[in-house]
Amino acid sequence: MSLSANNPDRKSWLHVDKNSDFPIQNIPFGVFLTRDDIITIGTRIGDTAIDLGALHQLGYFDDIPLTDDIFLQDTLNDFIADGRKTWRAVRNKIAEIFDDNNDILKQNKKHKEIVLFRLDEIEMQLPVQIGDFTDFYSSIEHATNVGSMFRDPENALLPNWLHIPVGYHGRSSSVIPSGIPVHRPQGQTLPGDATEPVFGPSKLVDFELEMAFITTAANDLGEPIPIDEAEEYIFGLVLLNDWSARDIQKWEYVPLGPFLAKSFASSISPWIVTLDALEPYRVESPKPKTNQLKYLKYKGKKSYDINLEVSIQPQGAKETVVSNSNFKYMYWNMVQQLAHHTVNGCPVNSGDMMGSGTISGPTPESYGSMLELTWKGENPIKMADGSERKFINDNDTVIMRGYCEKEGTRIGFGEVSTKLLPVFKKK
Amino acid sequence: MSLSANNPDRKSWLHVDKNSDFPIQNIPFGVFLTRDDIITIGTRIGDTAIDLGALHQLGYFDDIPLTDDIFLQDTLNDFIADGRKTWRAVRNKIAEIFDDNNDILKQNKKHKEIVLFRLDEIEMQLPVQIGDFTDFYSSIEHATNVGSMFRDPENALLPNWLHIPVGYHGRSSSVIPSGIPVHRPQGQTLPGDATEPVFGPSKLVDFELEMAFITTAANDLGEPIPIDEAEEYIFGLVLLNDWSARDIQKWEYVPLGPFLAKSFASSISPWIVTLDALEPYRVESPKPKTNQLKYLKYKGKKSYDINLEVSIQPQGAKETVVSNSNFKYMYWNMVQQLAHHTVNGCPVNSGDMMGSGTISGPTPESYGSMLELTWKGENPIKMADGSERKFINDNDTVIMRGYCEKEGTRIGFGEVSTKLLPVFKKK
Structure with a gap:
């Protein structure tokens, strides 16, 4: 599978500071507590945290075979267990969703209110339950x-x-x-x-x-x-x-x-x-x-x-x-x-x-x-x-x-x- | 809480060999796969394995505050997390249920068929998920x-x-x-x-x-x-x-x-x-x-x-x-x-x-x-x-x-x- 998420020319419709660690080419994974006290798996672009659990519920990952609750968990262990093919598909999809040329989420104010968080609205957790x-x-x-x-x-x-x-x-x-x-x-x-x-x-x-x-x-x-x-x-x-x-x-x-x-x-x-x-x-x-x-x-x-x-x-x-x-x-x-x-x-x-x-x-x-x-x-x-x-x-x-x-x-x-x-x- | 389960004079209505490691005074805890391919938490008296998940569903632990699924798990971690008071209450109750003077389960053939297993019908699992x-x-x-x-x-x-x-x-x-x-x-x-x-x-x-x-x-x-x-x-x-x-x-x-x-x-x-x-x-x-x-x-x-x-x-x-x-x-x-x-x-x-x-x-x-x-x-x-x-x-x-x-x-x-x-x- 291609690493299309790494495309250096892509820009996001989310604001990213010039020296940010988190341009749309990064797309890391983490776990956070939201303003509504819900634990979810998320990613980050610039200074915006993105609730992947909510995105998935809204159907944005429907063309990737994922269990319904894969992002509604308090650790990344199950997602990581799904293997590299899944990680790549999800990362590539996130890059697409937040691509400046993609209007679907960009123009959906209601969805954006649900999935996007300022960093001061979330609390980062340990991303995995570490077995060893x-x-x-x-x-x-x-x-x-x-x-x-x-x-x-x-x-x-x-x-x-x-x-x-x-x-x-x-x-x-x-x-x-x-x-x-x-x-x-x-x-x-x-x-x-x-x-x-x-x-x-x-x-x-x-x-x-x-x-x-x-x-x-x-x-x-x-x-x-x-x-x-x-x-x-x-x-x-x-x-x-x-x-x-x-x-x-x-x-x-x-x-x-x-x-x-x-x-x-x-x-x-x-x-x-x-x-x-x-x-x-x-x-x-x-x-x-x-x-x-x-x-x-x-x-x-x-x-x-x-x-x-x-x-x-x-x-x-x-x-x-x-x-x-x-x-x-x-x-x-x-x-x-x-x-x-x-x-x-x-x-x-x-x-x-x-x-x-x-x-x-x-x-x-x-x-x-x-x-x-x-x-x-x-x-x-x-x-x-x-x-x-x-x-x-x-x-x-x-x-x-x-x-x-x-x-x-x-x-x-x-x-x-x-x-x-x-x-x-x-x- | 008393350690009544340790009463050396108690005998069980389940057969226990003279040199068994598992008289009714032991009541250890483990996890096993049953003949029906179900994982459950259990104990053992003599050469009989006892399905505590089934016993609990049948109401035998109703006077102990336990969550419904505490024994229907593939590890003992949650039960152990409940603390010593709970371990003692459960162990004392098991001793009572299998006491030779207690007819309730002893005379209930249907219940016995559900909760009792020969050792060759079960497969012992790792009893806990070991964090460290x-x-x-x-x-x-x-x-x-x-x-x-x-x-x-x-x-x-x-x-x-x-x-x-x-x-x-x-x-x-x-x-x-x-x-x-x-x-x-x-x-x-x-x-x-x-x-x-x-x-x-x-x-x-x-x-x-x-x-x-x-x-x-x-x-x-x-x-x-x-x-x-x-x-x-x-x-x-x-x-x-x-x-x-x-x-x-x-x-x-x-x-x-x-x-x-x-x-x-x-x-x-x-x-x-x-x-x-x-x-x-x-x-x-x-x-x-x-x-x-x-x-x-x-x-x-x-x-x-x-x-x-x-x-x-x-x-x-x-x-x-x-x-x-x-x-x-x-x-x-x-x-x-x-x-x-x-x-x-x-x-x-x-x-x-x-x-x-x-x-x-x-x-x-x-x-x-x-x-x-x-x-x-x-x-x-x-x-x-x-x-x-x-x-x-x-x-x-x-x-x-x-x-x-x-x-x-x-x-x-x-x-x-x-x-x-x-x-x-x-x-």
């Missing part, structure tokens, strides 16, 4: 920085790193959408030269700049996904702030990996940008430094040129950009991650989420965490309001943004913005 | 054995082990009920003195003898569960065979923990035995060897005396018991695990599953994995059919069983039985 959240560790720059800081700069990468897209299972229950604040976690840490741990608030709360892809149901128990089929099962991407408590992690993570240092919160942007919308922005992945095993070898361009940015906004002050990175730096790409994840027969379901790991680039300003940007706090970052940051302070808001741009078309992710509140106190 | 699966590492004997084998017998426990109920996030999508066979996983391993990994079938597939508890929804994001409230949120327990590929694990697990070595399958027994049913079998936990932080300090008996057994059955041969252990050996108990898991504010939902980690006892015959029982394969186990096992062979079936017994009442878990098939081959 996997987090990879796929940036060579990040792995090298961490290895240099905590082990040996001469042998920064662990022996398995160049052979395995290293990953671990994360916690689904604490994945939250942009806008939900997070409390500074408490936990055990081992201070300086102490031999006994202490309990208290984490002193080293950090962000991790990541992206995550959302899958459709892919395979049965026992059956690997071959790497040349993996792309079929990727619905789209979101921005991911994989909150981390560095001091808790340091004490807990040997030998079974990070646990409470991560599971207090992982924040995502609420609009899933489809892999189809990102098609024009494909680029080559970094060249492998070693021979990779056959099940990890792929053909074609499997990385995406997505500009990423992180800001910190202290309470009541302006935000300061602290990192500029790019998704294309990932050493291991998504099809390698998915092929690896399933090579043992692990089943992947609709709504599973797989994070990239911290996305650090080759230059110090492109590092994807405060740990790296301040080099363990040794080089604090100067903020616009004159204050300094080694890690994240109480009441700081961390904002991540991402977009692709090529020949005048910009496809963006909006933002994931999360305020860090002080430690939770029982009322 | 956490696996702990709470047996001091297991941690000591592993540390002795792979690190230093003099310093077998890692520095954090006596302070933290160490755990990690597992994979929910590959949790399966007893009876579903599992393929030997493939993956990367680093052979002997090689410097480059190879790809192929795992050569060291092992079981891990565990139990797991299932939770109800407990807390909001950010809000810890105090240890003295933790028990409120534990619905019940199952047997868990946490399949492990030792060679894959060895190469992949540093620094983020086990991943593909575990996520190919985790098998559980299908009947959830409630914590209420286990009440008579409470025992003290092992005495802490160090001072534990305040949030991990508890009062009372929080461990349970549950006899555990593992058998291996080669294809077409008799089974051989290879391990006899007990759940009471766990150094860290369930309330400590749950308090620790949420101390950072991580939310726990209805249907989450938390594994104990391998349950090894103090004696070599009580070790909970082949890794320990054969000491890395150095001391193969002799099987009844004359063959030997270092790890699990293709077409072996691993069977775990568990039960409590006291003053003539036996409460058991049935079994989790899983056949290991050869590597998956695409047809």
